[in-house]
Amino acid sequence: MQPHILKTFVSNRVAKIQSLCSNSQWRHVSSKCNPADVFQGITDAKDLRDNDLWWQGPEFLLRDITDPVEYPCPKDKTFEQELKINITVSCAVTTDSDFLDKLLNLTNNYSKLIRILSFCCRFIKNCLHKNVETGFLTAAELDNAEQLLIKQVQSTTFAKEITALQDGKSVPVSSKLKSLDPFLDSNSILRVGGRLKNANLEYDAKHQIILPNGHKITKLIFEFYHKKYLHVGAQGLLHQVRLRYWPLNGKSTARMIVRNCVTCYKNKPVIADLIMGNLPKERVTPISAFTNCGIDFCGPFLIKFKNQRKGIYSKIYVAIFICLSTKAIHLETVSDLSSEAFIASLKIYCPKRKNGNYNYR
Numbered sequence: 001m002q003p004h005i006l007k008t009f010v011s012n013r014v015a016k017i018q019s020l021c022s023n024s025q026w027r028h029v030s031s032k033c034n035p036a037d038v039f040q041g042i043t044d045a046k047d048l049r050d051n052d053l054w055w056q057g058p059e060f061l062l063r064d065i066t067d068p069v070e071y072p073c074p075k076d077k078t079f080e081q082e083l084k085i086n087i088t089v090s091c092a093v094t095t096d097s098d099f100l101d102k103l104l105n106l107t108n109n110y111s112k113l114i115r116i117l118s119f120c121c122r123f124i125k126n127c128l129h130k131n132v133e134t135g136f137l138t139a140a141e142l143d144n145a146e147q148l149l150i151k152q153v154q155s156t157t158f159a160k161e162i163t164a165l166q167d168g169k170s171v172p173v174s175s176k177l178k179s180l181d182p183f184l185d186s187n188s189i190l191r192v193g194g195r196l197k198n199a200n201l202e203y204d205a206k207h208q209i210i211l212p213n214g215h216k217i218t219k220l221i222f223e224f225y226h227k228k229y230l231h232v233g234a235q236g237l238l239h240q241v242r243l244r245y246w247p248l249n250g251k252s253t254a255r256m257i258v259r260n261c262v263t264c265y266k267n268k269p270v271i272a273d274l275i276m277g278n279l280p281k282e283r284v285t286p287i288s289a290f291t292n293c294g295i296d297f298c299g300p301f302l303i304k305f306k307n308q309r310k311g312i313y314s315k316i317y318v319a320i321f322i323c324l325s326t327k328a329i330h331l332e333t334v335s336d337l338s339s340e341a342f343i344a345s346l347k348i349y350c351p352k353r354k355n356g357n358y359n360y361r
Contacts, residue, residue, distance in 0.1 A: 010082045033058040100152050104216050110224040118145040147187055149217065150209055154190045157212040162190060176248060182210060192246045208246035218247050222257045231267075234258045282324045290353040292324045297337060319345040321353070 003015040031037050038054045048054060056062070107113050118141045126132045155162060161171045165184050171177050181193030191207040199206055211218045225240050226232065232240065238254040247253055258264055282292040299317035317337060321330040332348055334341040 005084055006082050007084050011084075029058065033060070100149075100156070108220065108223075110217075110220040113220065114142055114145050114149065117149055118142055121145055121148070147189060150189055150211075151187070153212065153215060153217050154210065157215065158190055158210070162188075165190075177210065180210065180246065183207075204244040208242060208244060211245050211247040213248035213253070218253060219257070221245060222247070222253055226257050226261065231258075231261060231264050280324075285325060287325050289323045289326045289328050290321065290330065293330075293353075294322045294324060296320045296322070297334075317341075319349075321349055 003011040003018070005011075006014060033053070035054055035057060038048070038051055103113065103117065106116060115137060118137050121144065122133055122137070122141060158177065161175055161177050161182060162184065164171050165182065171182060177190075182190050183193050185191050185207070190210045192210060193207070196206040211221065222237065222241060226237050229236065229240055234251070234254040234257075237258060238250050241247060241250065241254070297317050297319055300315045301318065302313040303316055304311055304313050317334045319332045319334050319342065321332070323329070330349060330353065332345040334345050
């Protein structure tokens with residue numbers, strides 16, 4: 001008997017017995033030939049007196065030792081209970097696309113999605129290495145998780161383009177990415193080409209990551225930036241996203257995100273059409289210039305007098321007399337904003353414009 005087919009407790013003891021003696025030293029004695037089982041069917045001492053099995057032992061003990069006697073060991077229920085139960089575990093192997101779909105169904109928050117994927121990557125790394133990492137997620141782990149997510153999205157939507165670039169060929173002419181001059185970076189991420197290689201910009205701003213149109217990841221990224229920059233408008237949202245990503249048909253996606261934002265919809269200001277009041281009679285009556293005028297001040301201005309040696313600047317103001325009917329103006333300089341300075345400018349103005357009736361200030 002092989003010990004490994006038995007349960008652990010019985011298997012250890014069978015293995016110990018087999019290590020101390022050989023299998024040839026063991027024979028099976030059935031219940032009929034076992035003297036210890038005689039008392040199970042005897043109720044009277046007379047029956048025990050006439051029982052040969054009890055007094056003489058089993059029949060095979062009276063034979064020659066060289067005469068082989070085989071008593072097969074039956075497999076009863078007690079023996080079957082000590083056998084080890086073999087359980088077959090079947091698992092379904094999912095593809096990368098199925099894993100991505102299940103991951104996207106967990107949350108609609110892009111930053112939370114990256115954190116979930118980061119913890120999954122850390123768990124796999126801890127299972128493969130002895131050095132176990134714990135604690136808060138690092139920036140490197142978050143970046144690696146985001147790159148892994150972007151690569152998976154691009155591999156499912158731009159498979160032909162990535163295969164062509166990996167083979168050293170250009171993307172197909174019919175591809176939507178042909179005008180973007182795409183290339184694969186050191187992390188096998190599809191980026192925009194262009195002519196900004198020598199520009200003094202960050203690498204992500206020069207060569208943005210290409211995102212597919214209509215994909216859920218693209219929408220989550222737009223929603224993340226929309227909330228990050230305090231519900232910015234469609235044009236500002238597209239500008240912030242394009243500092244790192246290049247979404248296909250990004251304008252329509254930005255407008256859709258802003259239009260469907262509940263917070264923006266609730267706080268959208270309603271522009272009221274204000275009705276202006278009627279103009280006064282002096283504004284609409286044709287009359288001589290400066291018959292009715294308004295007065296205002298502007299300044300200050302710095303001036304320098306010619307007769308001074310040192311370049312000392314003086315501060316002045318300008319009194320503006322505006323005709324209400326013709327919009328003609330008359331300017332007078334004043335030294336300050338005091339009442340005396342205003343009256344002095346008015347005394348200069350009145351002799352020049354003798355037809356004035358009313359002044360409004």
